[in-house]
Amino acid sequence: MNQRALLEKALQPTDEMLEDALGRTYKYYTVLIKLTGDFDKKWTFYKGWSxxxxxxKKALLYMVPHEDGFIVSMAIREKEKETLLENPKLDFAHNQLNESEKIMEGYVIQFEVEQDESAQKCFEFVEALIGMR
Structure with missing residues (x-):
């Protein structure tokens, strides 16, 4: 993954700034926004914008912009983890779920979105998670 983008605290990201930073992956960002349409969205700053x-107030996910890509990070609750591991369509994420460390919010899983395949896997996982929330 390329280096993190949008590091100036004084400049909250705009669509134009995101399009410039994300480049060809901006289209995946717009799909993610549509996919999560009913959820609230808020930009926060900690060593860069996310x-x-x-x-x-319960996070579904965090999207962290990078140059020509972004990371989607989620905390998966115990019962959600069990259900997700039973879903054969999400077998691409099973190893990461099994190996993830438990933190207070749940089990952390991340997707690096840089091209069609990684974007599609991320969206499939997010859709499944939305279905449980």
């Missing part, structure tokens, strides 16, 4: 997508 987009928190949440419902009732």
């Amino acid at each position: 987009l928190k997508i949440f419902d009732k």
